Amino acid sequence: MIALAPPTQVPRWVTHVLVPVTNLLVAFVIAGIIIAAIGEDPFKAMKLLVLGAFGASDLIGFTLYYTTNFIFTGLAVAIAFHCGLFNIGGEGQAYVGGLGVGLVGLAFSGWPAPIVILIAIAASMAFGAAWAFIPGYLQAKRGSHVVITTIMFNFIAAAMITYLLVEVLIQPGQQAPQSREFDANAWLPFMHDVLRGIGINMGQSSLNLSFVIALIAAFLVWVFIWHTRWGYEIRTVGANQAAAVYAGISPSRNIILAMLISGGLAGMVGINEIIGVHHRLILDFPAGFGFVGIAVALMGRNHPLGIFFAALLFGMLYQGGSELSFDIPTITRDLVVVIQGLVILFSGAMEHVFRPHIIAAYIRIVGGRAVGAAAE
Amino acid sequence: MEEFFTMIVLIADATLRVSTPLILAALAGLYAERSGVVDIALEGKLLGAAFAAATVAAVTHSAWLGLAAGITFAVALAMIHAYACVTHKGDQVVSGMAINILVAGLGPTLALAWFRQGGQTPRVEGAARFHPWSWPGAEAVADIPVIGPIYFEIISGHNMFVYIAVLCVPLTAWVIYKTRFGLRLRAVGESPEAVDTAGISVDWMRYQALIVTGILCGIGGTYLSIAQNAGFLRNMSAGQGFIALAALIFGKWRPWPTMFACFLFAFTDAVQTRLQGVDIPGIGIIPVQFIQALPFALTVILLAGFVGKAVAPRASGIPYIKER
Numbered sequence: 001m002i003a004l005a006p007p008t009q010v011p012r013w014v015t016h017v018l019v020p021v022t023n024l025l026v027a028f029v030i031a032g033i034i035i036a037a038i039g040e041d042p043f044k045a046m047k048l049l050v051l052g053a054f055g056a057s058d059l060i061g062f063t064l065y066y067t068t069n070f071i072f073t074g075l076a077v078a079i080a081f082h083c084g085l086f087n088i089g090g091e092g093q094a095y096v097g098g099l100g101v102g103l104v105g106l107a108f109s110g111w112p113a114p115i116v117i118l119i120a121i122a123a124s125m126a127f128g129a130a131w132a133f134i135p136g137y138l139q140a141k142r143g144s145h146v147v148i149t150t151i152m153f154n155f156i157a158a159a160m161i162t163y164l165l166v167e168v169l170i171q172p173g174q175q176a177p178q179s180r181e182f183d184a185n186a187w188l189p190f191m192h193d194v195l196r197g198i199g200i201n202m203g204q205s206s207l208n209l210s211f212v213i214a215l216i217a218a219f220l221v222w223v224f225i226w227h228t229r230w231g232y233e234i235r236t237v238g239a240n241q242a243a244a245v246y247a248g249i250s251p252s253r254n255i256i257l258a259m260l261i262s263g264g265l266a267g268m269v270g271i272n273e274i275i276g277v278h279h280r281l282i283l284d285f286p287a288g289f290g291f292v293g294i295a296v297a298l299m300g301r302n303h304p305l306g307i308f309f310a311a312l313l314f315g316m317l318y319q320g321g322s323e324l325s326f327d328i329p330t331i332t333r334d335l336v337v338v339i340q341g342l343v344i345l346f347s348g349a350m351e352h353v354f355r356p357h358i359i360a361a362y363i364r365i366v367g368g369r370a371v372g373a374a375a376e
Numbered sequence: 377m378e379e380f381f382t383m384i385v386l387i388a389d390a391t392l393r394v395s396t397p398l399i400l401a402a403l404a405g406l407y408a409e410r411s412g413v414v415d416i417a418l419e420g421k422l423l424g425a426a427f428a429a430a431t432v433a434a435v436t437h438s439a440w441l442g443l444a445a446g447i448t449f450a451v452a453l454a455m456i457h458a459y460a461c462v463t464h465k466g467d468q469v470v471s472g473m474a475i476n477i478l479v480a481g482l483g484p485t486l487a488l489a490w491f492r493q494g495g496q497t498p499r500v501e502g503a504a505r506f507h508p509w510s511w512p513g514a515e516a517v518a519d520i521p522v523i524g525p526i527y528f529e530i531i532s533g534h535n536m537f538v539y540i541a542v543l544c545v546p547l548t549a550w551v552i553y554k555t556r557f558g559l560r561l562r563a564v565g566e567s568p569e570a571v572d573t574a575g576i577s578v579d580w581m582r583y584q585a586l587i588v589t590g591i592l593c594g595i596g597g598t599y600l601s602i603a604q605n606a607g608f609l610r611n612m613s614a615g616q617g618f619i620a621l622a623a624l625i626f627g628k629w630r631p632w633p634t635m636f637a638c639f640l641f642a643f644t645d646a647v648q649t650r651l652q653g654v655d656i657p658g659i660g661i662i663p664v665q666f667i668q669a670l671p672f673a674l675t676v677i678l679l680a681g682f683v684g685k686a687v688a689p690r691a692s693g694i695p696y697i698k699e700r
Contacts, residue, residue, distance in 0.1 A: 038489030144679035152672035159669035334484040341478025349460040349471030
C-alpha cells in the first residue's frame with residue numbers, strides 16, 4: 001500500500017534517518033506554531049514536556065507505560081503493512097483483546113498467578129487475532145477492502161463491549177459500567193515492585209511487566225519478518241501479489257496470517273491495560289492507542305527498532321503532555337493528538353513531498369560526482 | 377391506531393433530522409470516490425467544519441458567516457488531502473487518517489485557548505444559529521387528521537439544511553450522470569489513463585471533486601454545530617462521517633441509493649431512541665448498542681458480497697502517475 005520509492009544512489013542514512021527526521025521536524029515546527037498561536041511559549045512547553053516525561057523515575061515509568069501500548073499497536077500496524085494491508089482496526093482489536101484478558105481475569109479466580117497471567121496473555125492474543133481474522137478473511141477470500149471493514153469493526157467492537165459491560169459483566173450493585181476487580185493473583189506485577197525486589201528504587205507508576213513483554217514481542221516480530229520463511233512470504237505478498245503467486249506463495253493465506261498476527265499484537269494492549277494497570281475490565285480503555293500505532297509504524301518505517309523509538313517518542317508526548325497541562329492549563333492532551341495527526345500527515349501521507357528535495361540537496365552538496373559514477 | 381400514526385410521523389421527522397449530516401457527508405464522499413480518491417476523512421471534515429462554524433458564529437453572532445467559515449475550513453482540509461494524495465501521490469488512507477486525528481485534537485485545543493470553556497465553544501443563540509423554518513399554514517393545518525401532522529411535522533418545521541441535503545441528491549444525480557463534468561468525474565475514477573489521453577487533467581478533475589467534497593462536508597458540519605446543536609462539543613461528529621462512508625458503500629456509490637441508505641441508518645437510530653427500554657412482544661428489549669452497531673455490521677455483510685456486491689470505482693485509492 002505504501003509505495004516503495006525507486007532505488008537511489010544516496011546512502012541509507014539519508015533515506016532512513018534524514019528524511020524521517022525532517023518530516024518529524026516539520027510536524028513539530030507546525031505544532032510549535034500552533035502553540036505560539038494560542039499565546040504560549042513553544043520552547044517552554046517543549047522543556048516542560050520533556051521534564052514531565054523524563055524528569056523523575058516515576059515519570060519515566062509512566063512514559064514507558066504508554067510506550068508499551070504504542071509498541072504493541074505500532075508492531076500490529078507494521079506487520080500488516082509488510083503484507084500490503086492497512087489495518088486501521090488496532091483500536092477495536094485492542095479492545096477485544098482486553099475483553100479476552102478481562103474474561104480470564106474474572107473466570108480464573110484463585111488460580112496460581114503465573115498460570116492465570118499466561119492464560120490471560122494467550123487470551124489477549126487470541127481475542128485480538130479473532131477480531132482481525134474476519135476482516136482478513138473477507139479481504140483474502142471476498143476482496144472486501146480491509147480498511148473499510150476494520151473501521152466498521154472498531155465501531156462494532158465498541159458497541160459490543162459497551163453492551164457486555166453495561167448489561168452482563170457489570171459489578172452487581174454498581175452504577176459505573178465496569179467489571180469487579182480481579183483477584184490479586186491475576187495482576188501483572190508493577191515494575192517498581194519488581195525492581196524493589198532486586199534493590200532498585202523506582203517511583204510508583206503504571207509501568208508493569210508488559211513493557212518487557214512488548215520488548216520481547218518487538219524482537220520476535222523482527223525475527224519473524226526478516227528471518228523466517230513466513231515473514232519472507234508476507235513481505236513478498238506485500239511487495240507484489242502477482243510475483244508471489246508465480247513464486248508459489250498464496251496471497252490469501254498470507255493476508256489472513258498477517259492480519260491474525262497484527263490483531264494478536266494489538267490485542268496485547270489488553271495485557272498492559274487490564275491486568276497491568278486497571279485490574280478490571282473498563283470502558284474505552286484503548287483511548288486511541290490503536291490509532292497512535294499508525295503514526296508509530298509510519299515513523300518507525302515498519303521496523304521494530306524504529307517502532308521502539310517512535311513508541312518512546314509518543315510515550316513521551318503522552319506522559320509529558322499530561323504533565324504539561326498542569327503547568328500550562330491551555331495545553332492539554334488534545335495538543336498531543338494534534339501532533340500525532342501532524343506526524344501521520346508528514347511522515348505518512350506527505351512522505352514524498354520533501355524526500356526528492358532532500359535527496360537532490362544531498363547529491364548537490366556531497367556526492368554529485370560519486371553518484372554520477374555509480375549511476376553509469 | 378391514532379397513537380401508532382403519530383409515532384410513525386414523529387419517527388419520520390426524527391429520521392429526516394438525523395439523516396441530514398449523513399446525506400451531506402455521504403454525497404461529499406461520493407464526489408471524492410467517484411473521482412478516484414478514497415476519503416476516510418469525512419468525519420474529520422464534519423468535525424472541523426462544526427468547530428469553525430461554531431467559533432465564527434459565536435464571535436460574529438452571524439450564522440451565515442459561521443456557514444462560510446465551516447465550508448472554508450472543510451475545503452481547506454480537503455485541499456490538504458488533495459495536495460498530499462493527488463499532487464504528491466501520497467497514500468489516501470494515511471492522509472485521511474491524519475486529517476481525522478489532526479482535527480480531533482485541533483478543535484478542542486483552539487476552543488480551549490480561545491473560549492476557556494473546556495474545549496467547547498460558547499452556546500450560540502439567536503442570529504448566530506440556524507433555526508427551523510415554519511412553512512406557511514403549518515400551524516393552521518396541524519389539527520387536520522393525517523395530512524395535518526404530515527405537513528406540520530415532516531414537511532414543515534425543519535432546518536434549511538434538511539431541505540438542502542435532500543435537494544442535493546437529485547442535484548448530484550444530475551451532475552454525475554447528465555453533465556460533462558460528471559462524465560469526466562466518473563471516467564477519472566474508473567479509467568484515469570483514458571481521461572488523460574483525452575487531454576483532460578486527471579489531477580485537476582480530482583481537485584475539483586475534492587472541493588465539492590469540502591463544500592458538502594462544510595455544510596454538514598455547520599448543521600451539526602449551529603443548527604442541530606447550539607455550539608461545538610468535543611467529538612460531536614461521533615462517527616457520523618464513518619456512518620456516511622458506510623452509507624456510500626451501501627448505496628454502491630450512487631446518489632439515490634446512498635440517500636436511502638442514510639435514511640435507513642437514521643431510521644434505525646430514530647427507532648432506537650423511541651424503543652429504548654420498550655419490551656417488544658416476542659423479541660424483548662433490543663439493546664441500544666445492537667442498533668448502534670447495525671449500520672456497520674450491515675456494511676460489512678454487504679462488502680463481503682453476501683447481499684449483492686459493492687464494487688468501488690475501479691481507480692479509487694490509486695494515485696495516478698502519468699507514464700513517462
